[in-house]
Amino acid sequence: MSVLRPNLLPLSLPYPNGTSILPYPTRRLPHLQTLPKIICATKRTGKQRYPSEKKKLKLKHKEALTDVKNKFDGIWRLSKLAVSVQNDPGKDFLGVSDGLLQEIAKAIKFPVASMLPPGAFSVIRKSFDARKMLKEAKFVYTVDMNVSELINLEPRTIDFISDLEPRVGLIEHMPLERVSGDIISIIQGCKKVEGERLLKEGGISDYSCNAGTYKYTGSRKPKIAVVGSGPSGLFASLVLAELGADVTLIERGQPVEQRGRDIGALMVRRVLELESNFCFGEGGAGTWSDGKLVTRIGRNSDSVLAVMKTLVHFGAPGNILIDGKPHLGTDRLVPLLRNLRQNLQEQGVSIKFGTRVDDLIIEDGHVVGVKVSDSRDQQKLDCHKLGFDAVILAVGHSARDIYHMLLSHDIDLIPKDFAVGLRIEHPQELINSVQYSSLSTEVHRGRGKIPVADYKVASYVSREDGKTPSSSGPTSRSCYSFCMCPGGQVVLTSTDPSELCINGMSFSRRASKWANAALVVTVSTQDFNSLDFHGPLAGIDFQREFERRAAIMGGGDFVVPVQTVTDFLDGKFPVTSLPPSSYRLGVKAAKLHELFPMHITDALRHSVSVFDKELPGFISNEALLHGVETRTSSPIQIPRSSDTYESLSLKGLYPVGEGAGYAGGIVSAAVDGMHAGFAVAKRFGLFLDGIESVLGKAQGAGFAKY
Numbered sequence: 001m002s003v004l005r006p007n008l009l010p011l012s013l014p015y016p017n018g019t020s021i022l023p024y025p026t027r028r029l030p031h032l033q034t035l036p037k038i039i040c041a042t043k044r045t046g047k048q049r050y051p052s053e054k055k056k057l058k059l060k061h062k063e064a065l066t067d068v069k070n071k072f073d074g075i076w077r078l079s080k081l082a083v084s085v086q087n088d089p090g091k092d093f094l095g096v097s098d099g100l101l102q103e104i105a106k107a108i109k110f111p112v113a114s115m116l117p118p119g120a121f122s123v124i125r126k127s128f129d130a131r132k133m134l135k136e137a138k139f140v141y142t143v144d145m146n147v148s149e150l151i152n153l154e155p156r157t158i159d160f161i162s163d164l165e166p167r168v169g170l171i172e173h174m175p176l177e178r179v180s181g182d183i184i185s186i187i188q189g190c191k192k193v194e195g196e197r198l199l200k201e202g203g204i205s206d207y208s209c210n211a212g213t214y215k216y217t218g219s220r221k222p223k224i225a226v227v228g229s230g231p232s233g234l235f236a237s238l239v240l241a242e243l244g245a246d247v248t249l250i251e252r253g254q255p256v257e258q259r260g261r262d263i264g265a266l267m268v269r270r271v272l273e274l275e276s277n278f279c280f281g282e283g284g285a286g287t288w289s290d291g292k293l294v295t296r297i298g299r300n301s302d303s304v305l306a307v308m309k310t311l312v313h314f315g316a317p318g319n320i321l322i323d324g325k326p327h328l329g330t331d332r333l334v335p336l337l338r339n340l341r342q343n344l345q346e347q348g349v350s351i352k353f354g355t356r357v358d359d360l361i362i363e364d365g366h367v368v369g370v371k372v373s374d375s376r377d378q379q380k381l382d383c384h385k386l387g388f389d390a391v392i393l394a395v396g397h398s399a400r401d402i403y404h405m406l407l408s409h410d411i412d413l414i415p416k417d418f419a420v421g422l423r424i425e426h427p428q429e430l431i432n433s434v435q436y437s438s439l440s441t442e443v444h445r446g447r448g449k450i451p452v453a454d455y456k457v458a459s460y461v462s463r464e465d466g467k468t469p470s471s472s473g474p475t476s477r478s479c480y481s482f483c484m485c486p487g488g489q490v491v492l493t494s495t496d497p498s499e500l501c502i503n504g505m506s507f508s509r510r511a512s513k514w515a516n517a518a519l520v521v522t523v524s525t526q527d528f529n530s531l532d533f534h535g536p537l538a539g540i541d542f543q544r545e546f547e548r549r550a551a552i553m554g555g556g557d558f559v560v561p562v563q564t565v566t567d568f569l570d571g572k573f574p575v576t577s578l579p580p581s582s583y584r585l586g587v588k589a590a591k592l593h594e595l596f597p598m599h600i601t602d603a604l605r606h607s608v609s610v611f612d613k614e615l616p617g618f619i620s621n622e623a624l625l626h627g628v629e630t631r632t633s634s635p636i637q638i639p640r641s642s643d644t645y646e647s648l649s650l651k652g653l654y655p656v657g658e659g660a661g662y663a664g665g666i667v668s669a670a671v672d673g674m675h676a677g678f679a680v681a682k683r684f685g686l687f688l689d690g691i692e693s694v695l696g697k698a699q700g701a702g703f704a705k706y
Contacts, residue, residue: 071161074175076145077124078107082138085439090449091128091139094322096121100141107171108145110160120150127324128451130436137439137450140324180302182309183235183674187242190687190694221246222684225370225388227357227402229253230284231666232657232673233394234340235307239677241347243686248386249349252356252375252399253281255341256334263288266492267584270558275356275375278493278503279398282353283337284658285493286666290485290506291328293320295667302695307670314339325454329508358383359405360391360653367391367652390652390680394673395659397634398495400540402659411649412639413536415528416661419482419632420546421520421604422592422625423502424565425581426618428452428487428515434617445487446509452486455517459610461603477522479607482632484517486510489582490626492558499547500554500561501630502583514582518629519611521603530597539635546595550628553590561590565623568593569605579622592627637661645679654680 087099096104096118104121105113122144130137150157166172180186222245226237229251240247252275253259259281262273279285293311298304308326312318315336320326328336345351354375361369369387373380395402407413432440435453442449458480483503487510493503504516528538531545553561560583567574574589581587593601612618638655639648640662647653656662656676663669678691 068166068173070175071164071173072147072151072158074147074173076108076147076161076164077142077172077174078104078145079142079170079172081107081141081143082129083141084136084138085442085450088139088449091126091451092319094123094126094319096123096143100143103141104143104145108157108160108164110157115154115156117150117153120146120153122146123322125324126322130439130450130453137436180305180309182313183238183306184242184310184313186306186694187239190689191243222389222686223248223387224390224392224680225250225386226392226394227370228284228394228396228399228657228659229282229351230394230396230657231286231670232663232676233392234283234337234344235310235670235673236392236394236656236677236680237344237349238310238340238347239674240681240686241344241349243677243681245681245684245686247344247347247349248388249344249351250355250357250370250372251282251351251353253277253353255353256282256287256337258353259287260334266558270585272494272497272558274378274495275354277495278491279396279495282341283333284396284669285398285503286669287333287337288330288491288505290483290488290504291330291333291508292483292665293326293328293667295665295671297668297671303671303674304667306695307667307674310670311336314343325451327506327508329506329510331507357402360409360650361385361387362409362650365651367650389684390654392654392656392673392676392680393638393660394657394676396657397631397659398493399659400495403537403540403636406638407536409650411647411653413636414639414661415525415536415539416633416635416637417522417524418539418635419480419520419522420543420596420600420628420630421479421482421518422595422627423490423504423516423518423629425490425514425516425624425626426620427622428513430617430620430622431455431486431515431615434615445511445513447511452510452515454484454486454515455481455615456484457481457611457614459607461606477603479519479521479603481611482518482520482629484515486515487512488516489514489584490516490560491583492560492585493631494547494551494558496547497558498551499544500551500558501543501547501628502560502626503629503631512582516582516626518632519604519608519625520629520632521600521607523600527597527600536636543630543635546628547630549595553592553595553627554588557586559586559588561592561595561627562587563590563592563625564621565608565619565625566621568625569608569619579624581624581626583626587624587626590627592625595627633664634659634661643679644683645676646683 081100081103083099083103089097101116101118102113105116110116123141124144125142127140129140147161164171224240224245224247226233226247226249229249233249237247237249254262254276259276262276263278265271266277278288295304308321312321316328316332341351355372356375357370357372358380359371360367361371369385370391371383371385373383403413432443432453435455439450443452446452458478460476460478462476485504485506488504488506489512490502491505493501525538528542531542533541550561562578562581564574571593573591578587578589608619638660640646640655641648645654645656647655654676656672657669658664663672675691678687681687
């Protein structure tokens with residue numbers, strides 16, 4: 001077994017140029033100026049909207065107000081139906097309550113809400129809005145009204161439907177209800193349609209309409225390797241297996257059952273399995289996280305809906321399709337992944353756990369296979385060659401050895417901006433009180449009427465004295481909260497015992513007494529160069545630098561350096577006892593204000609002060625900063641074709657997902673893998689049409705500031 005225990009580390013670590021990094025000289029905060037800040041929970045309105053947003057809204061308004069040809073066909077979508085907490089059954093109820101019927105009656109101007117049949121309405125979205133600008137907190141619904149069903153159950157609504165007029169963002173008419181399924185049913189539908197077409201044209205002779213399948217005869221199945229079993233790898237494998245490819249899924253880590261035991265050994269005995277931990281293993285890094293399913297690529301897009309419904313198909317609760325902020329939690333992800341694995345194996349996918357890809361086999365500029373070894377063999381003494389027609393590279397952004405291997409083959413890697421910072425932890429009751437005031441008593445540690453409180457904050461910070469950006473980084477940057485875990489805990493995500501990095505995770509109920517979130521600052525090649533890190537992998541070197549510094553500050557043995565927010569702002573070493581932490585491997589008081597270069601520390605300090613104005617109480621003696629958070633997104637991007645998903649440097653290589661720089665989170669990674677699977681299938685004649693004809697063109701997550 002490849003097991004390492006960290007030794008106590010030296011008290012200092014040199015800069016690349018040989019000078020000592022600890023301690024930093026004390027320095028007065030430079031004058032900072034905050035550019036117009038953006039709080040993500042608040043939408044831009046009126047004059048604050050960008051010109052592109054105004055144009056899009058104007059077009060949407062024009063389309064919505066187009067005369068409805070037949071008001072009694074299709075459905076009407078009613079949005080922004082606000083029900084007070086007192087009149088709503090609570091966050092876990094996703095049906096049509098009496099309180100919601102009252103709001104529906106107001107929207108369609110029907111006089112008696114109790115006469116409306118609940119069966120004519122279906123809840124599409126439910127969220128909780130507790131913004132301070134509101135008189136009271138409310139549950140906000142989007143509801144679809146089936147006109148024919150409504151009239152059938154309550155004929156007296158005919159006149160009121162006749163008088164309905166579209167209102168942008170409030171009442172919209174859709175002639176036909178859009179029905180999208182999970183990816184398996186979508187593929188089966190495509191195969192059936194294509195099979196019927198080919199049968200008519202005489203292109204195939206082996207087709208069963210009842211089975212809904214077709215196959216080409218006389219040629220072998222294309223052999224596809226999928227490297228990595230995170231969301232992108234799993235969905236690429238699922239698509240290709242359903243379309244008839246011979247798929248081998250290669251995962252350096254262990255299945256979730258063994259991975260859970262390895263993580264348990266880490267948390268109890270401080271034993272780090274190098275290839276089976278919080279980052280590596282079945283499901284990817286997102287398995288032991290909060291399991292967030294929010295995404296920036298379009299919640300209502302066909303691609304995202306297909307992913308969400310596929311998750312439900314494999315065991316996720318149906319409320320993720322309705323919840324305004326869906327999440328799963330580790331406890332629900334584990335059985336889901338087990339079900340998905342079983343399905344892949346039934347489809348003939350060969351899954352090789354504990355198998356590390358050490359190299360690519362390349363002939364005439366084309367990938368023809370991979371070299372693999374047992375992931376427990378750190379010396380790589382027993383390598384095997386496996387031949388494939390194509391390789392989908394779906395690794396996560398912690399697979400740093402893969403980046404080095406790609407670079408050795410002169411494959412283009414582009415440094416990409418990301419963010420680094422610290423993880424802040426508060427008592428969850430404090431965040432509940434800040435966000436909900438008197439309603440905080442309704443939370444009951446995830447079992448109450450309203451959801452456990454979270455937050456999302458961001459600000460832009462500009463340095464007036466930034467005259468030499470090449471030496472101190474950009475003159476302006478954004479600071480924001482990342483991966484906020486209500487009712488969660490801080491966990492270790494190191495993949496090397498000499499380095500220390502952390503993340504947050506939550507279970508489905510979010511019942512922990514702590515709330516944590518990363519507070520991170522954007523960094524770019526200018527920041528990397530200022531520490532003498534250059535080249536395509538400069539961002540990785542930058543990450544490792546601060547992960548090593550954090551390990552030194554903690555003193556080794558995976559102890560995390562911490563500092564109260566007040567001491568961080570004042571720049572002093574703590575002299576009083578520390579507040580409790582959810583981190584189970586121990587914490588140590590440290591000068592985290594000396595961890596980063598001063599311009600990053602200054603941005604963090606100023607932003608924390610800004611956040612306290614938005615969330616009074618954010619700066620608190622109970623708030624504890626943990627170091628260090630560095631792996632917010634991939635530090636590189638692997639250039640690929642936007643149409644075929646194939647690498648621009650190497651034929652037959654398909655870089656996908658978060659590690660390739662094309663996703664940021666579970667859903668966007670799954671969407672990217674799904675589209676790549678269809679692209680590879682089309683390349684080998686398993687899918688004759690483009691995926692855009694079924695699910696539309698995918699939006700890349702890319703890099704976003706928040």
